Amino acid sequence: MSKAAYVRPLDMAHGRVDMSHGSGGRAMAQLIAELFAAALGNEYLAQGNDGALLPQINGRLVMSTDAHVVAPLFFPGGDIGCLSVRGTINDIAMMGAQPLYLAASFILEEGYPLADLKRIVDSMAQAARAAGVPIVTGDTKVVEQGKGDGVFITTTGVGVAYDGVTLSGDLAQPGDKILLSGAIGDHGMAILSQREGLAFDAPILSDTAALHGLVAAMIASGAKLRVLRDPTRGGLATTLNEIARQSGVGMMLQENTIPVNPAVAAACEFLGLDALYVANEGKLIAICAAEDAERLLAAMRAHPLGQRAAIIGAVLEDARGFVQMTTRMGGCRMVDWLNGEQLPRIC
Amino acid sequence: MRYVDEFRDPVLAQNLSASIALEAGAGFGYRFMEFCGGHTHALSRYGVLGMLPSNVQMIHGPGCPVCVLPIGRIDFAIRLALEHDVILCSYGDCLRVPASDGLSLLKARAQGADVRMVYSALDACKIAADNPQSQVVFFAIGFETTTPPTASIIKQAHAAGLKNFSVLCNHVLTLPAMEAILNQPGGVPLDGFVGPAHVSTVIGSAPYQLVAQRYRKPVVIAGFEPLDMLQAILMLLRQVNTGRAEVENEFTRAVTPQGNRKAQALVNEVFEVRDAFEWRGLGSLPWSGLKLRAEFAQYDAEARYPEMHFVSVPDHKACECGAILRGEKRPQECKIFGTVCTPDNPIGACMVSSEGACAAHYTYGRYRDVMQEGS
Ligand code: SF4
Numbered sequence: 001m002s003k004a005a006y007v008r009p010l011d012m013a014h015g016r017v018d019m020s021h022g023s024g025g026r027a028m029a030q031l032i033a034e035l036f037a038a039a040l041g042n043e044y045l046a047q048g049n050d051g052a053l054l055p056q057i058n059g060r061l062v063m064s065t066d067a068h069v070v071a072p073l074f075f076p077g078g079d080i081g082c083l084s085v086r087g088t089i090n091d092i093a094m095m096g097a098q099p100l101y102l103a104a105s106f107i108l109e110e111g112y113p114l115a116d117l118k119r120i121v122d123s124m125a126q127a128a129r130a131a132g133v134p135i136v137t138g139d140t141k142v143v144e145q146g147k148g149d150g151v152f153i154t155t156t157g158v159g160v161a162y163d164g165v166t167l168s169g170d171l172a173q174p175g176d177k178i179l180l181s182g183a184i185g186d187h188g189m190a191i192l193s194q195r196e197g198l199a200f201d202a203p204i205l206s207d208t209a210a211l212h213g214l215v216a217a218m219i220a221s222g223a224k225l226r227v228l229r230d231p232t233r234g235g236l237a238t239t240l241n242e243i244a245r246q247s248g249v250g251m252m253l254q255e256n257t258i259p260v261n262p263a264v265a266a267a268c269e270f271l272g273l274d275a276l277y278v279a280n281e282g283k284l285i286a287i288c289a290a291e292d293a294e295r296l297l298a299a300m301r302a303h304p305l306g307q308r309a310a311i312i313g314a315v316l317e318d319a320r321g322f323v324q325m326t327t328r329m330g331g332c333r334m335v336d337w338l339n340g341e342q343l344p345r346i347c
Numbered sequence: 348m349r350y351v352d353e354f355r356d357p358v359l360a361q362n363l364s365a366s367i368a369l370e371a372g373a374g375f376g377y378r379f380m381e382f383c384g385g386h387t388h389a390l391s392r393y394g395v396l397g398m399l400p401s402n403v404q405m406i407h408g409p410g411c412p413v414c415v416l417p418i419g420r421i422d423f424a425i426r427l428a429l430e431h432d433v434i435l436c437s438y439g440d441c442l443r444v445p446a447s448d449g450l451s452l453l454k455a456r457a458q459g460a461d462v463r464m465v466y467s468a469l470d471a472c473k474i475a476a477d478n479p480q481s482q483v484v485f486f487a488i489g490f491e492t493t494t495p496p497t498a499s500i501i502k503q504a505h506a507a508g509l510k511n512f513s514v515l516c517n518h519v520l521t522l523p524a525m526e527a528i529l530n531q532p533g534g535v536p537l538d539g540f541v542g543p544a545h546v547s548t549v550i551g552s553a554p555y556q557l558v559a560q561r562y563r564k565p566v567v568i569a570g571f572e573p574l575d576m577l578q579a580i581l582m583l584l585r586q587v588n589t590g591r592a593e594v595e596n597e598f599t600r601a602v603t604p605q606g607n608r609k610a611q612a613l614v615n616e617v618f619e620v621r622d623a624f625e626w627r628g629l630g631s632l633p634w635s636g637l638k639l640r641a642e643f644a645q646y647d648a649e650a651r652y653p654e655m656h657f658v659s660v661p662d663h664k665a666c667e668c669g670a671i672l673r674g675e676k677r678p679q680e681c682k683i684f685g686t687v688c689t690p691d692n693p694i695g696a697c698m699v700s701s702e703g704a705c706a707a708h709y710t711y712g713r714y715r716d717v718m719q720e721g722s
Contacts, residue, residue, distance in 0.1 A: 196466075256357070272701075274392075320714075322714045324714055325394075326394070327393050327394035327573075328355050328357055328393075329355055329357055329360040329393050329394060329395070329398070329573045329574075330357050330360055330361050330364070330394075330398065331360075331393055331394020331395050331396070331397045331398045331573070332394045332397045333391060333392060333393070333394040333397070333711040333712065334710065334711050334712065334713065334714045336709070336710045336711070339690035339691065339706070339710065
């Protein structure tokens with residue numbers, strides 16, 4: 001910043017968000033330039049307009065949007081910034097598409113420290129860069145103190161579907177196999193342990209990851225994919241129930257094939273929770289034709305984000321849409337929708 | 348985790364399941380009650396019920412603290428929160444139990460009551476320390492397992508001279524409920540009990556001698572792991588088949604005959620037995636609940652708000668919770684199970700707590716009912 005321009009730079013160390021940062025005036029322009037653009041910078045953002053003019057895209061477009069509210073904003077293994085980028089990338093990828101561009105809008109609470117905001121935006125920039133999906137446009141609003149929870153971020157993404165690939169939650173067919181890309185429950189337990197102030201011997205880290213690379217490898221395997229979903233809120237159980245209902249089928253899972261990290265299993269045991277219902281941010285469920293399951297599994301295991309992939313069950317004919325599971329013990333039970341909020345038991 | 352896995356070994360489980368089938372033979376039916384809601388939940392969640400032969404039937408007992416709490420006690424808490432402006436602290440399980448006037452603690456909160464979910468009595472005590480200008484009431488529920496922590500908090504509050512903290516005590520006792528089940532005229536014929544795990548770590552195995560000797564019913568105390576339960580069921584079968592009625596302890600890794608003497612002394616110091624306490628399903632039972640001793644009256648919400656009284660309120664007309672808690676009916680025999688009453692919209696308490704028989708059957712077992720109907 002040259003002296004002649006008479007600009008007082010933002011105080012990133014001690015400054016705080018104030019109402020003027022959302023007013024559309026100079027302060028806002030400065031926040032965008034010095035914090036957002038500096039971190040996220042790319043040729044589209046540099047156009048400096050209210051929208052981004054993008055090159056021509058050939059193919060079927062996929063679009064998705066996701067609002068992110070997390071408490072705490074920073075948690076073991078990640079923060080709301082990287083989460084908001086990867087969340088939308090994953091939503092696009094689960095449609096069988098290559099994510100291309102993201103838009104981000106922020107709702108900031110008056111008084112939020114600029115230093116923390118910078119950490120969040122830097123984390124977004126890093127996640128977007130690593131994924132190769134630029135944030136091409138954005139918006140910022142500020143709400144009065146007490147009317148927000150620090151930072152809310154909404155991201156919207158655009159992608160292009162792979163040729164010949166059509167994925168949808170209503171395409172599962174009896175006989176299909178159900179695959180899971182890795183161990184479940186890490187993200188939810190990382191958040192919960194932070195929120196409840198629980199200290200475990202080894203900290204549980206969120207599994208937050210962008211899954212479009214794994215999806216690309218799965219599609220390249222040539223397996224006949226029918227459904228992809230990332231089991232976020234509500235966990236594996238809820239996502240499988242959604243698919244079962246959409247497709248009008250049942251499912252039978254084998255509990256002993258579902259990977260759970262020991263620390264997560266122990267924490268769940270301690271809190272009386274079921275890992276099947278705990279959120280993930282870097283895992284996917286795939287449903288494919290039975291004859292392609294082994295090929296798909298091999299492709300997943302060859303990718304760093306799918307090393308612990310497993311075939312966890314099969315799709316059954318059942319118009320009631322019930323998901324059942326053979327327990328590790330050899331018994332059988334239902335795996336139902338999450339009832340309300342999962343609460344730690346009392347005794 | 349090794350500690351847990353060792354109690355869920357599938358090979359051992361299959362062997363036990365085979366031994367149970369052998370011991371039960373064919374024909375003759377066995378009915379055992381698992382007293383404790385924790386067992387009800389675990390039997391369903393681990394799929395243990397499906398590993399038993401059809402002539403061994405498990406009957407769910409009244410050992411679910413949220414389920415046996417009558418509506419009037421929840422009304423009491425709601426009125427305290429709405430009319431006396433207290434901060435009411437409760438375990439999460441109680442918040443959604445339907446009370447009178449279409450209310451629950453959660454709905455009272457939506458109407459402006461300050462109701463907070465806590466994980467322990469200690470949390471409630473902390474809230475009191477942090478809000479000296481407000482009265483804080485802890486809605487204490489549970490069998491002998493949760494009683495010692497409540498007692499300990501009351502003593503701590505006393506020592507710290509907390510003036511704004513009290514306990515609405517709903518602590519209840521296991522044995523009077525077991526006796527009530529056995530004394531029920533025309534009640535279910537039972538061949539024995541799977542005895543509670545955590546409760547027995549506190550009270551020990553000796554008190555169950557009453558059930559074995561006076562009522563001639565075998566009792567096997569079991570842990571909460573699936574293998575524990577299978578083992579206990581096998582032990583019960585063997586007792587019945589050899590004509591014994593004894594107290595056996597499968598859960599020796601945690602339960603001793605005398606129990607936890609320290610915890611018992613602590614509870615004795617703070618609490619005394621009430622003349623009678625009303626239970627959902629079992630009615631008013633003599634000597635079945637606890638209240639604070641006179642020395643601790645200032646921490647007793649019932650003494651602090653003497654104008655408030657417990658008012659007995661009947662259950663919802665269609666709700667069969669009472670019969671289910673007595674072991675007389677199964678959840679699927681309630682007309683509104685799964686249609687009107689679901690975990691998202693519970694009509695009775697048994698559908699709220701994860702330890703409730705209706706919630707367990709809805710969540711883990713209902714796929715079996717429909718299949719039976721359809722076939
Ligand atoms: S299904 Fe609901 S209404 Fe029926 S007995 Fe159970 S809790 Fe009560």
